[in-house]
Amino acid sequence: MxxxxxxxxxxxxxxxxxxxxxxxxxxxxxxxxxxxxxxxxxxxxxxxxxxxxxxxxxxxxxxxxxxxxxxxxxxxxxxSHKGHEAVAFFLYSGSLVGAITILTFVTIVWL
Amino acid sequence: MAAEQKYTEATWPSSPERATLEGKNKFLGFWLFLGGETVLFASLFATYLALKDKVPSADHALAKDLFEIPLTFMATMLLLTSSLTSVYAMYHMKNFDFKRMQAWLLVTVLLGAAFLGLEIYEFNHYVHEFKHTFTSSAFGSAFYTLVGFHGAHVAVGLGWILTLMIRNAKRGLTLYNAPKFYVASLYWHFIDVVWVFIFTVVYLMGMVG
Structure with a gap:
């Protein structure tokens, strides 16, 4: 091939x-x-x-x-190189989920 | 064109890590893994932020009692520099210079090992001087889980890069192993990315109070 x-x-x-x-x-x-x-x-x-x-x-x-x-x-x-579109999608999806998790934990968890 | 084919400087492709289908798959799959790792570390950060300084009684050490600038600064410089040396290694990989690539990977491994040594010293110090252990408080559990998980990533990265270096020492660069080196270096940078947030969120914000 x-x-x-x-x-x-x-x-x-x-x-x-x-x-x-x-x-x-x-x-x-x-x-x-x-x-x-x-x-x-x-x-x-x-x-x-x-x-x-x-x-x-x-x-x-x-x-x-x-x-x-x-x-x-x-x-x-x-x-910054070409061919990283899917990569950026993976990383930013992960970051979005991560950001929501952090926001949730710091606002609704208290002890 | 077989992945094991011998190359010269002139015939070496410009993006060797993605020149074969296997390399392309490794590249994409590894970034998907890093997206997952982002979520994993974010949830550990979230837990840490929620449980920071939550201790059962006043005689437990808090973040501002534990963390000191010099140690954190040294660890940070070691890891940031190791990120640059691994970039150097990939620069030589793209130029088909196997020996220089191996040399810079070795420097990366040594810097990573020094970082890990500092972390072991640090944890030992907290446990014996401050009685700050994994089970002493919710704060302790969250702290050791987050920072320890990062430390475990460093240890895995060291083992990974060393194994690649030894396994391929006599083989030289081929399109079979170029993606392996490239992906290992991505992993190493990701460890550094996580550390940037750890030194900022855990250590610096801990000192500020």
Missing amino acids: ENTQSNSANPRMDLNFRRKKNAEDMKFQVIAFALTIFLTLVAFVAVGYDGFSHWFIVPFILLLAVVQVGFQLYYFMHM
């Missing part, structure tokens, strides 16, 4: 193109990593520093976490 993608008639040129493309992907991944580390530092500093109120810090660090996870999913896990 012919399942492999065909490379072009000129393998050498094809190789150079792919190398360049992979290197470019890598560049974005390193940038995403730097931003991830930066957001993590901001979150830890916000908690370590005494001046902010609880009502500011909690939503703020949750927002940082969501942004950071976005970097992980779209750059590290390649969701």
